[in-house]
Amino acid sequence: MTRRWPAGGIATxxxxxxxxxxxxxxxxxxxxxxxxxxxxxxxxxxxxxxxVTNPDGTPVPLTQxxxxxxxxxxxxxxxxxxxxxxxxxxxxxxxxxxxxxxAHKLIAYRACRADVWPWAYKCxxxxxxxxxxxxxx
Numbered sequence: 001m002t003r004r005w006p007a008g009g010i011a012t013x014x015x016x017x018x019x020x021x022x023x024x025x026x027x028x029x030x031x032x033x034x035x036x037x038x039x040x041x042x043x044x045x046x047x048x049x050x051x052v053t054n055p056d057g058t059p060v061p062l063t064q065x066x067x068x069x070x071x072x073x074x075x076x077x078x079x080x081x082x083x084x085x086x087x088x089x090x091x092x093x094x095x096x097x098x099x100x101x102x103a104h105k106l107i108a109y110r111a112c113r114a115d116v117w118p119w120a121y122k123c124x125x126x127x128x129x130x131x132x133x134x135x136x137x
Contacts, residue, residue, distance in 0.1 A: 102133035 050058045070076050084094075084104040092107045109130045112123035 100134075101137055102130060105130040105133050 050060070080101050082101060082103070084099075084107060088107065089099050089103055092110060094103055094106060098106055105126070109123060109126040112126045113120050116122045
């Protein structure tokens with residue numbers, strides 16, 4: 001984003017450049033154009049990478065992968081199965097964001113906390129199982 005500063009602008013306020021010269025242009029002007037601290041082109045961001053700097057090497061968003069999902073694995077990966085049913089998750093009032101392959105461990109952890117409530121530290125094993133499941137997912 002380009003900002004326009006009056007003559008002298010921010011550089012003279014902090015005493016960096018005498019006489020109101022612009023750091024970018026190197027000359028005095030009524031409105032100094034300040035773009036950034038460095039004059040290097042921007043190389044970050046999906047849009048720039050996808051359409052400008054590396055269109056062949058950047059994956060296209062919202063498309064199916066074009067490679068074999070078992071590439072790099074010695075054996076085929078087993079497909080994950082949901083253990084908690086939709087009815088169990090609704091009965092336990094599990095939020096939609098947490099309804100994943102680890103929902104059964106979350107239900108067990110919440111049930112343990114409800115059973116031993118003032119001493120929730122007693123559910124450390126269930127919490128550990130749930131957090132490990134979320135990490136591995």
